[in-house]
Amino acid sequence: MSSPIDRLRPAVSAGRPLRDVVALLDLEPDSSARLDVPVTSVSSDNRTVQPQALFVALPGAHVHGATYAEDAVSRGAVAVLTDPAGRELLREISVPVVVCDEPRTVLGPVASVVYGAPAQDLGTFAVTGTNGKTTTTYMIDHVLGAMGFRGGLVGTVETRSGDRVLPSRLTTPEAADLQALLAAMREDDVRTLAMEVSSHALALHRVDGIVFDVAGFTNLSQDHLDFHGDLQGYFATKARLFTPAHARRGVVVVDDAWGERMVESAQIPVATLRTTAGQGTGSTADWWVDDVHPEPGRTAFTLRHRDGRALETGTSLPGGFNVTNAALALAMVLEAGSDVRDVADALGAAGGVSPAVPGRMEQVSDEPRVVVDFAHNPDALRLALQALRPTTRGRLTVVFGATGERDVGKRPTMGAIAVEYADRVVVTDDDPHAEAPGPIRAQVLAGARSAAERVDLGEPRRGVAVDEVAPRAEAIATAIREAGEHDTVLVAGRGHETVQEIAGVDHLLDDRVEARAAVAARKPLDNDMKEQHP
Ligand SMILES: CC(=O)N[C@H]1[C@@H](OP(=O)(O)OP(=O)(O)OC[C@H]2O[C@@H](n3ccc(=O)[nH]c3=O)[C@H](O)[C@@H]2O)O[C@H](CO)[C@@H](O)[C@@H]1O[C@H](C)C(=O)N[C@@H](C)C(=O)N[C@H](CCC(=O)O)C(=O)O
Numbered sequence: 001m002s003s004p005i006d007r008l009r010p011a012v013s014a015g016r017p018l019r020d021v022v023a024l025l026d027l028e029p030d031s032s033a034r035l036d037v038p039v040t041s042v043s044s045d046n047r048t049v050q051p052q053a054l055f056v057a058l059p060g061a062h063v064h065g066a067t068y069a070e071d072a073v074s075r076g077a078v079a080v081l082t083d084p085a086g087r088e089l090l091r092e093i094s095v096p097v098v099v100c101d102e103p104r105t106v107l108g109p110v111a112s113v114v115y116g117a118p119a120q121d122l123g124t125f126a127v128t129g130t131n132g133k134t135t136t137t138y139m140i141d142h143v144l145g146a147m148g149f150r151g152g153l154v155g156t157v158e159t160r161s162g163d164r165v166l167p168s169r170l171t172t173p174e175a176a177d178l179q180a181l182l183a184a185m186r187e188d189d190v191r192t193l194a195m196e197v198s199s200h201a202l203a204l205h206r207v208d209g210i211v212f213d214v215a216g217f218t219n220l221s222q223d224h225l226d227f228h229g230d231l232q233g234y235f236a237t238k239a240r241l242f243t244p245a246h247a248r249r250g251v252v253v254v255d256d257a258w259g260e261r262m263v264e265s266a267q268i269p270v271a272t273l274r275t276t277a278g279q280g281t282g283s284t285a286d287w288w289v290d291d292v293h294p295e296p297g298r299t300a301f302t303l304r305h306r307d308g309r310a311l312e313t314g315t316s317l318p319g320g321f322n323v324t325n326a327a328l329a330l331a332m333v334l335e336a337g338s339d340v341r342d343v344a345d346a347l348g349a350a351g352g353v354s355p356a357v358p359g360r361m362e363q364v365s366d367e368p369r370v371v372v373d374f375a376h377n378p379d380a381l382r383l384a385l386q387a388l389r390p391t392t393r394g395r396l397t398v399v400f401g402a403t404g405e406r407d408v409g410k411r412p413t414m415g416a417i418a419v420e421y422a423d424r425v426v427v428t429d430d431d432p433h434a435e436a437p438g439p440i441r442a443q444v445l446a447g448a449r450s451a452a453e454r455v456d457l458g459e460p461r462r463g464v465a466v467d468e469v470a471p472r473a474e475a476i477a478t479a480i481r482e483a484g485e486h487d488t489v490l491v492a493g494r495g496h497e498t499v500q501e502i503a504g505v506d507h508l509l510d511d512r513v514e515a516r517a518a519v520a521a522r523k524p525l526d527n528d529m530k531e532q533h534p
């Protein structure tokens with residue numbers, strides 16, 4: 001996880017006089033002389049303030065940003081934008097203060113003005129949905145890269161501007177950081193942007209001030225209900241992306257009812273995409289996936305449009321859901337105006353839609369097969385297990401936990417899903433954050449054990465072993481040590497992440513590193529067994 005100070009920003013910024021910001025907000029200037037001061041950057045965190053910055057002091061859940069205004073000024077901030085509560089905290093400040101009721105809602109547009117509307121110089125693609133955002137953005141970036149465009153990427157795993165790469169702190173950065181990043185991309189001669197737009201970002205106005213060329217919707221299922229209250233609120237927040245303030249056109253996966261509802265509520269032109277089997281010719285969707293079949297090392301498929309366009313390609317990323325992600329990425333690129341033959345030629349040379357996506361169905365070993373995946377909600381866990389089941393010759397083990405301080409309701413559900421699809425379930429810790437890890441495991445285990453009882457009573461009887469092992473590194477080691485050669489071990493929930501937060505303290509932990517170490521530790525055992533049974 002990077003600190004708030006690690007961020008990509010432009011080396012040069014012409015900036016704008018503070019007067020322009022005041023005009024944008026339609027406010028009465030309180031001191032005309034000082035409104036000529038040039039503003040060359042915008043920060044909503046004092047730790048990122050540079051000389052000539054506008055410091056935007058936001059009210060937060062923990063603290064008011066105005067608390068840090070003095071420090072921001074000492075770092076070179078030349079003005080402060082805040083709300084009336086922030087103004088109260090800033091009686092003695094030495095720089096002009098601009099007050100508006102909801103500074104969060106203007107942060108993006110203000111930063112866009114200061115940096116010279118950088119989004120307008122890029123071909124912009126935004127992806128939202130519960131699952132698949134990271135994968136789909138990597139796929140869009142891969143397709144555009146194959147076509148020769150120098151790309152920018154913003155999302156959960158990393159932030160990339162051409163050759164410059166940083167690990168990400170948030171999936172979607174705060175508005176001021178995002179606009180600075182887009183300005184850096186323009187400086188780096190980046191032509192296209194593929195970015196994840198989280199529901200938090202939409203609710204907290206992080207992408208205000210950007211109108212994406214194409215927005216994509218993957219799916220919706222239970223997650224983040226701690227923040228959005230219920231699924232309806234979660235959906236309504238995602239739907240904001242499909243309005244003229246945020247996007248020009250959209251592509252919506254209509255495999256589930258939420259997709260259909262997204263099409264109904266969209267206020268921009270949207271193309272529909274159906275990727276579930278059996279649609280074929282005569283599909284009611286604009287785009288659909290046809291002729292899905294396995295080929296060595298990949299799944300081949302054809303993306304068709306109702307106007308007759310067809311694109312034959314494939315993806316090496318496992319699971320039916322990755323065909324969906326690939327089809328969405330392609331449909332978004334085609335809806336942006338690319339010619340289907342150009343895309344087909346580029347993909348032919350690139351070997352299909354097959355980017356390396358860190359921690360997404362990432363296979364770290366063959367025998368036993370060990371796969372590290374980011375599935376951390378019920379739907380993703382079920383799909384990841386379903387994807388691995390048909391190609392598992394032995395037993396399927398899953399190692400996972402649930403996040404602390406987040407959506408408590410999904411814990412027992414995930415336990416039950418694990419039992420439904422795996423032969424062995426090892427419940428451990430995810431990121432407990434400040435919550436006590438034991439009770440989180442207990443809630444996951446409760447769901448798993450009651451599902452296991454149902455499975456044991458059912459016909460045919462299927463004994464599923466449910467164990468609790470913590471800490472997580474020990475759980476991974478145990479599952480891999482005890483796995484047979486033909487077994488699969490899915491380590492789910494943390495994917496690419498390298499820091500685990502327990503009791504508010506960060507610990508270095510990378511599931512892929514732990515899994516590789518556990519596989520390496522089996523080697524003497526493997527050799528001994530081979531000597532005994534040559
Ligand atoms: C719910 C949420 O998103 N909260 C974000 C919000 O926090 P907050 O309102 O509590 O802020 P605060 O800590 O009270 O601070 C108030 C203001 O003072 C500033 N400040 C604070 C401290 C300081 O030393 N100096 C300073 O200037 C802060 O930058 C902020 O502007 O503003 C903070 C500053 O930008 C964010 O770090 C914080 O994200 C927290 C860490 C978070 O975990 N967010 C997650 C839930 C999130 O956004 N996730 C989505 C992806 C979800 C998914 O799909 O998995 C994402 O897009 O990343």
Ligand SMILES: Nc1ncnc2c1ncn2[C@@H]1O[C@H](COP(=O)(O)OP(=O)(O)OP(=O)(O)O)[C@@H](O)[C@H]1O
Nearest residue numbers: 130131132133134135156321360373374375380384
């Ligand atoms: N289209 C999809 N439908 C359902 N599940 C998916 C889909 N694509 C990926 N997944 C599952 O969800 C997990 C997360 O995938 P990915 O990181 O691409 O999604 P995301 O939306 O970016 O998630 P997050 O915002 O939490 O980072 C994957 O590891 C996989 O298990």
